[in-house]
Amino acid sequence: MELTRTIIETKAEEYRTQEPLYLVEQEQIEGLPGAFESGEFGWRDAEWVVRWYYRRSLGDVPNAERRAAEDRFGQNDFEMVKRVIGDAATASDVSERVSRLTTLEGVDVPVASAYLLFIDPSSFIVVGERELAVLDAAGQLPEVYPDTLSLEAYETYLERCRSLADHLECDMWTLYRALWRLGSELDDIQRVRILSSSN
The missing domain is CATH 1.10.1670 (Endonuclease Iii, domain 2)
Structure with a gap:
């Protein structure tokens, strides 16, 4: 290829x-970076990234795996989620960004990469x-x-x-x-x- x-x-x-997800993705690409950097976002915004990662393939990921990951993320305290995403948004090093994000329940390296996309889609x-x-x-x-x-x-x-x-x-x-x-x-x-x- x-x-x-x-x-x-x-x-x-x-x-x-x-x-089919393009329009909502584009809306989030335009809105989430600023929200994540400023800390002006809600639980649904943070949760949306996890849900998007598993649902973007429209069925390729087994429902049980998807739900388990989403349930694990739901165990996080929102204030901790805000702090971690804020730290990841301002960190200068890729390793530090990923390491911070993966301290959250339900966030492994691939899901952390999804957060990085919506934190800074230019990079x-x-x-x-x-x-x-x-x-x-x-x-x-x-x-x-x-x-x-x-x-x-x-x-x-x-x-x-x-x-x-x-x-x-x-x-x-x-x-x-x-x-x-x-x-x-x-x-x-x-x-x-x-x-x-x-x-």
């Missing part, structure tokens, strides 16, 4: 016109099986990729995505939308290869 500027633009536009991108599979198919990942749930794996992925965005002259939100659409076109074998190879 080749990732070109034309392909990225085309797939990002497909996402805009065909993905961060969410990570998941689908996005990783596209970069793997395009030869953009190391031959031996670490555990996809690790901080180190996210940092490697983020570095590659930032490099691609610079090379293709697109922003991270556009790149995410394109990767998501491209990932939907890969068959299941391609999408799980990267996960099985790391075990």
Whole structure:
């Protein structure tokens, strides 16, 4: 698979016109960064990111897994959630941001990456099986990729995505939308290869 500027633009536009969650995502991309930075957000705003991470695939994640993650997040004290998100929004280091976010119940590295997307969509991108599979198919990942749930794996992925965005002259939100659409076109074998190879 080749990732070109034309392909990225085309797939990002497909996402805009065909993905059912696009309008609410765009609204949150525009509103949540400022709210998270200022601390002017409610429980539903914080919870929405967790729900979005698991529901964006529209059924690919088993309901039991999704509900368990959402229930775990619901165990957090809201004042702690506000403090952690505020700390993550102002931290200068990726490792520190992720480490702070993963102190919350129900937030692992992939979910933390979703928070980073909505904290600063110009600098961060969410990570998941689908996005990783596209970069793997395009030869953009190391031959031996670490555990996809690790901080180190996210940092490697983020570095590659930032490099691609610079090379293709697109922003991270556009790149995410394109990767998501491209990932939907890969068959299941391609999408799980990267996960099985790391075990």
